[in-house]
Amino acid sequence: MPGEIAVLVNPAARGGRSRGLLAPVLDRLRRTGAEVSVILGDSAEDALERACTAVAEGPDALVAFGGDGLVHLAVQAVAGTEVPLGVIPAGTGNDIATALGLPAKDALAAADTVLGGRVRTVDAVRIGEDHWFAGVLCCGFDSRVNERANRLTWPPGMAKYLVALVEELRDFTPIPFRIELDGEVVEVEAMLVAVGNTRSYGAGMKVCPGALPDDGLLDVTILGAVPKSRFLRAFPSVYRGTHVDHPAVTIRRARRVALEAPGVVAYADGERIGPVPLVCEAVPGALRVLVP
Structure with a gap:
């Protein structure tokens, strides 16, 4: 998927142990010529605001690099839009990624899925008027x-x-x-x-x-x-x-x-x-x- 990819990052995933995976993942995504930007907020609220801004600009994908908590945050930005969600499982549980059949223990294989996978349409769950969850x-x-x-x-x-x-x-x-x-x-x-x-x-x-x-x-x-x-x-x-x-x-x-x-x-x-x-x-x- 050469194009524009926004990567939402949680540097604290797995207690910070996932940081060493980030550079190889970004390199893999860029290798095909994709324009990759990284979203790293000062707080969850700031990260969500930045993710929503990125989605409004219509990237080819918003990619969550982290665990279920970060996927949850990304879902707030992409639910109900045409922007597909990619997931690089880098958390402790990764239950949502597993449910979707994504490589839960191989970050580079997950990056390859972002680049060459297909788009699957699935449900999300709305809580009240404007909050969502996926799992x-x-x-x-x-x-x-x-x-x-x-x-x-x-x-x-x-x-x-x-x-x-x-x-x-x-x-x-x-x-x-x-x-x-x-x-x-x-x-x-x-x-x-x-x-x-x-x-x-x-x-x-x-x-x-x-x-x-x-x-x-x-x-x-x-x-x-x-x-x-x-x-x-x-x-x-x-x-x-x-x-x-x-x-x-x-x-x-x-x-x-x-x-x-x-x-x-x-x-x-x-x-x-x-x-x-x-x-x-x-x-x-x-x-x-x-x-x-």
């Missing part, structure tokens, strides 16, 4: 673990999420949710609710294993109230997607999902969205993505 939105136990982890200054890296998980499990009680699925209301006490456009989050947890990014629907996984001991025993099965066989798990599909629950904050694509209530709606074909 999974979660609220309940998992989002409370995220909230705790984000308040911790030690230990570093993924270890703080393990600490937060243990601390949250000690205090956690099931949450009364009100869930509206295309107009049908479900009221349930649950450990967590996940709304998936794709199947996994958190570096491979297949919380919505049947979710497809191009079917115009959202998969909603509801884990009902269970004793903590049973929750701990069942938790590892989410990495295989076999948790769906647990009697406390319900899977529903809908195009529009409204969530209400007291004291709950939602995260989408690993990024903090804010307190519920909120409404998620699948928008078919809202994203154009470069894939192999």
